[in-house]
Amino acid sequence: MKLSDRTQDGIVVLSPSGKIMGGPDASLLNDKLHQCIESDQKKIVVDLAGVEWMNSTGLGILISSYTTLRNNGGELKLANVTDKIHSLLVITKLVSVFEAHDSVDEAVGAFGQG
Amino acid sequence: MDKPVIKGNTITVPSKLDHLADVDLFIEGILRGYGTDESLIADIAISVSELVNNAVSHGNQGESDKIVSVSIEKTNGSVSIAVTDEGGGFNPGEIANPVADENLLKDVGRGIFIVNSLMDTVETKKSDKGTTVVITKSLQ
Ligand SMILES: Nc1ncnc2c1ncn2[C@@H]1O[C@H](COP(=O)(O)OP(=O)(O)O)[C@@H](O)[C@H]1O
Numbered sequence: 561m562k563l564s565d566r567t568q569d570g571i572v573v574l575s576p577s578g579k580i581m582g583g584p585d586a587s588l589l590n591d592k593l594h595q596c597i598e599s600d601q602k603k604i605v606v607d608l609a610g611v612e613w614m615n616s617t618g619l620g621i622l623i624s625s626y627t628t629l630r631n632n633g634g635e636l637k638l639a640n641v642t643d644k645i646h647s648l649l650v651i652t653k654l655v656s657v658f659e660a661h662d663s664v665d666e667a668v669g670a671f672g673q674g
Numbered sequence: 675m676d677k678p679v680i681k682g683n684t685i686t687v688p689s690k691l692d693h694l695a696d697v698d699l700f701i702e703g704i705l706r707g708y709g710t711d712e713s714l715i716a717d718i719a720i721s722v723s724e725l726v727n728n729a730v731s732h733g734n735q736g737e738s739d740k741i742v743s744v745s746i747e748k749t750n751g752s753v754s755i756a757v758t759d760e761g762g763g764f765n766p767g768e769i770a771n772p773v774a775d776e777n778l779l780k781d782v783g784r785g786i787f788i789v790n791s792l793m794d795t796v797e798t799k800k801s802d803k804g805t806t807v808v809i810t811k812s813l814q
């Protein structure tokens with residue numbers, strides 16, 4: 561897994577790519593998310609376009625960041641959920657938890673609407 | 675043991691999450707050699723990654739001097755993969771349902787549930803040496 565990050569209209573956009581399977585690659589995403597939360601950047605979009613697949617470790621990172629942000633007045637939204645990840649979200653019923661958008665622009669724009 | 679060792683259709687790795695990628699590369703390579711469709715390769719690779727994570731973290735309990743071995747074989751259009759650790763095993767029937775309302779927001783506990791959903795069969799065997807989880811999936 562690789563990870564790139566940028567800011568768009570004051571929103572942090574994290575774009576992991578490759579496979580999120582656990583071990584060092586997963587720590588990279590987890591550390592980055594928690595670093596953002598600690599430095600008070602609490603509006604985050606995770607762009608999944610480049611993620612080939614993830615397992616329960618990846619889902620665990622997303623859900624723990626989601627709840628930590630929620631509890632601290634922030635929010636995590638997903639963008640570009642691929643078919644593979646969508647079916648995993650359906651299987652685990654997390655599809656009902658995450659707000660997902662078809663593009664990063666749309667996800668970033670959705671923050672403005674409160 | 676300090677490096678992955680491949681013998682035929684088996685890869686044996688030191689019990690560390692750093693080696694998840696080595697196992698994945700090996701398994702995906704063999705599945706591709708069978709001519710398996712990419713979406714099916716991903717489902718099987720996800721499942722194997724769950725089992726190796728569990729073998730390292732729960733089975734071998736993070737003791738990096740232990741080993742995990744993963745074997746793959748194809749019979750009658752179906753692939754069978756066995757993941758073995760040196761631990762005392764577990765009872766899959768005792769795992770809490772991760773899609774129950776009270777568990778939905780937990781950050782762990784979805785691995786075996788996902789494997790059960792993606793694979794055709796999942797079987798756990800205990801021996802005096804350790805625990806093996808065997809998954810099968812039809813390639814047709
Ligand atoms: N190889 C194993 N050896 C011992 N216990 C295991 C093994 N695999 C799974 N378990 C047990 O089953 C539980 C559920 O595993 P899983 O569904 O992968 O969720 P998680 O790994 O996130 O806890 C684990 O917490 C552990 O108690």
Ligand SMILES: [Mg+2]
Pocket residue numbers: 616724727728784785786
């Ligand atoms: Mg697990």
